[in-house]
Amino acid sequence: xxxxxxxxxxxxxxxxxxxxxxxxxxxxxxxxxxxxxxxxxxxxxxxxxxxxxxxxxxxxxxxxxxxxxxxxxxxxxxxxxxxxxxxxxxxxxxxxxxxxxxxxxxxxxxxxxxxxx
Amino acid sequence: xxxxxxxxxxxxxxxxxxxxxxxxxxxxxxxxxxxxxxxxxxxxxxxxxxxxxxxxxxxxxxxxxxxxxxxxxxxxxxxxxxxxxxxxxxxxxxxxxxxxxxxxxxxxxxxx
Numbered sequence: 001x002x003x004x005x006x007x008x009x010x011x012x013x014x015x016x017x018x019x020x021x022x023x024x025x026x027x028x029x030x031x032x033x034x035x036x037x038x039x040x041x042x043x044x045x046x047x048x049x050x051x052x053x054x055x056x057x058x059x060x061x062x063x064x065x066x067x068x069x070x071x072x073x074x075x076x077x078x079x080x081x082x083x084x085x086x087x088x089x090x091x092x093x094x095x096x097x098x099x100x101x102x103x104x105x106x107x108x109x110x111x112x113x114x115x116x117x
Numbered sequence: 118x119x120x121x122x123x124x125x126x127x128x129x130x131x132x133x134x135x136x137x138x139x140x141x142x143x144x145x146x147x148x149x150x151x152x153x154x155x156x157x158x159x160x161x162x163x164x165x166x167x168x169x170x171x172x173x174x175x176x177x178x179x180x181x182x183x184x185x186x187x188x189x190x191x192x193x194x195x196x197x198x199x200x201x202x203x204x205x206x207x208x209x210x211x212x213x214x215x216x217x218x219x220x221x222x223x224x225x226x227x228x229x
Binding site: 032034042043044046049091093097102103104106107108109110111113 | 149151158159160161162163166205207209215216217219220221222
């Protein structure tokens, strides 16, 4: 089956530092990747849609200068949380859609738990 | 009005019984519907997709779609403790849309 990896799985950082999270599709090409954030006991909140080779499309209320997304290849997208603060502590999940596939071919990564001290 | 609505629960069901999870959506032209299961601390995994009115069965799971009522449900037969999780309903608003719209999820607990 299709596998999406994320690295790191957990990260603890000090307030004001930047954190980069990688999302990779291991056995398929993904023209579109999605970045979600999930706070405890809440649903997934889509942050941005990332298409390979173009700028990400951010959802309303998500600061594009704070959450930098790069989708440089068909198998890799990165999310950088810049100048992280405690309120950015959350579970960040990426998902990747198979190139040419429909929504049922959207596979989720295992998530990255970010804790900002 | 939220685009996709689910009862957050928790929903408690005895082991062996049928668990029934419900979801309503607001966009009448929505085309595709998905149920994801999410264990605590893990990411969602797709368990069912349904595109046309009626029932779709896969093992112990049955998805039901009624586009006229804008309602989609998931039935889990012979519930097992391992089915305890949060179940997320997701809708693709229209053909060609990229973004899934998720409900808030229903927390299901199967009691042994």
